[in-house]
Amino acid sequence: MSNINKYFKRACRFIENNQIDRLIKEIKKYPKLKSYFYKKSGMSLIHEAHFSSIECVLALLENGVPIDLPDDTGSTVLIDSSSVGDLKLAKELIEFKPNINHKNNSGETAFSFACARDEFEMAKFLYEHGAEINTVDNGGGTPLDWAICYASPEFRTWLKSIGGIRKSTHEEWAYPPPNMSIDDD
Incomplete structure (x- = not known):
């Protein structure tokens, strides 16, 4: 195992245990960790x-870790926070000026994930901060195409009202989508 992998694993233990002071000391001692990508975990x-x-995310950002550092799928932390509906984290991340329209390896953005996951408040927040609403992913779909399949009627109507366009021709799905109930989190 290379030394950098060893330091990375140790830093991950500090993260897991929320030992922020030790984590920051580790990245100051080994600055390459700030942008290091561990291939085994992606x-x-x-x-x-x-x-x-x-708190760990913010401490890393405050100590020079790049906000738009992608994982093995090309996703940034803003995309990840959007895909799980973590609006609290997204609001913190915006302060660090991320590329709000960053596309992952599949051409998806934080906004398109918000639309695909029926995260209406997240989508509105991203839109208010400059998210492009008509990006096209590698499969040819737009955020509205995703919302047509997965988002609430209110969400779909809002997207259309702000200029959302469709590239696909599939029909609108009933809400909730076939394999999802309203109670799913």
Whole structure:
């Protein structure tokens, strides 16, 4: 195992245990960790921290970890927070000026994930902060195409009212979608 992998794993333990002071000391001692990508997990420290605590994410960002560092799928922490509806984290991340329209390897953005996951408040927040609403992913779909399949009628109507366009021709699905109930979280 290379030394950098060893330091990365140790930093991950600090993240898991929310030992922020030790984490920051580790990245100051080994600055390459700030942008290091661990191939076995497909993640960087900022992505590992996303699954631990907002405090860890913010501490890493405040200490020079790049906001738009992608994981192995090309997703940034903003995309990840959008895909799980973590509006609290997204609001914190915006302060660090991320590329709000960053596309992952599949051409998906934070906004398109919000639409695909029926995260209406997240989508409105991203839109208010400059998210493009008509990006086209690698499959040819737009955020409205995703919303047509997965979002509430109110969400769909809002997207159309702000200029959302469709590229696909599939029919609108009933709400909730076939394999999802309203109670699903």
